[in-house]
Amino acid sequence: MTEPERTGEPIRVLITDDHPIYRQGLRSLLQALGVEVVAEAENGPDAVRLAAELQPDVVVMDLQMPGGNGIEATRTITRTSPRIGVLVLTMFRDDDSVFAAMRAGARGYLLKESGAEEIARAVRAVAAGEAIYGPEIARRVLAYFTEMPDPRQAAFPQLTEREREVLELIAQGRSNAEIAATLFLSQKTVRNHVSNIFMKLHVADRAQAIVVAREAGLGDPNRHTTPR
Template identity: 90%
Template sequence: MGTESIRVLITDDHPVFRQGLKGLLQALGVDVVGEAECGPDAVRMAAELQPDVVVMDLHMPGGNGIEATRTITRTSPRIGVLVLTMFRDDDSVFAAMRAGARGYLLKESGAEEIARAVKAVAAGEAIYGPEIARRVLTYFTDMPDPRQAAFPELTEREREVLELIAQGRSNAEIAGTLFLSQKTVRNHVSNIFMKLHVADRAQAIVLAREAGLGESTPR
């Protein structure tokens, strides 16, 4: 999709910023079909005008951009929302992503970056400014493995035993895999049952698999 065929609705409560952004986009051949100064206006105008992209500020009097984004993406999934804001905090970034925004840029972004983002969002792509992309990447890189977060009451060895139980291994197989005696394995299994408040192996397997354990294929 070329820029000349992209229809954009600008949403921002600052008239001077809207005017500047409109001029920038029009100079690039983008068709600015409307301007809204608050979330509710954006929702109404998006429904009426059906633009390709809504450029959305987040914090505005009379209705915030997060709720507007959520409503627009739910009622008109074909419309892409590009957040353009001064807020760079994690809460704002991830709230916008959860609401369905396809892009997130800071207002300090250059004209070329904004134009590239509008075109990408119109094409159905997701795009983030460099700082926001680093923030998102760091967030997901630092997320703990849910399998490690599960069952904190277990020791590391008990977690290893539970992993093998979830794979359907017998006590003898677990003993061979971990180089333990079968008596030691039985003790670990008993401790696991007690700590997880389960009555038998079947219940332990259900809990473990719900937590993502046991996904490896038994050898």
């Protein structure tokens, strides 16, 4: 479907918030900018029903409301009507709320303290299919992904560091003799590590261990294991 900005038609918005005064203020702000507010909802279930019925371009969604939270409503709306963009507008700035909204399919996340221009810009961006976050939220998202550990390091916490090194080499298809030479260990020691790995990963043989390890991102032949 053609986006509203491209046809000259107003962006159609459904406002969802349990505070009537806030809904009224947001409605006035958006209408002054030429946005058509097609309906208002005071809880998640009403938002889901009205979104399905009216098919707005954007649902502006609060998170904490009686009778059903905004995360579940967002998830339902984005699943059943993928063309509708959800813009979260909330007081909650904690990481759990931000990433729960993202996982539920929200295209944008702003704090209620955001200025009128920022809210208007976010509504237009979400209607156009873009993802947009307020400055503070964007910094938190960037910091999260910047500081996120390599998933390979988080895999198999039950293994010791040495066992993880051995598993890495197993995933690369190395034999016990090759692993022993690479890590400067005896083949008996390697065999003991391999047995422990099989037991901890609940696998029956080397082939199963390779599958499990590669699914976790191990086994890159370009990544070298440094002997300790």
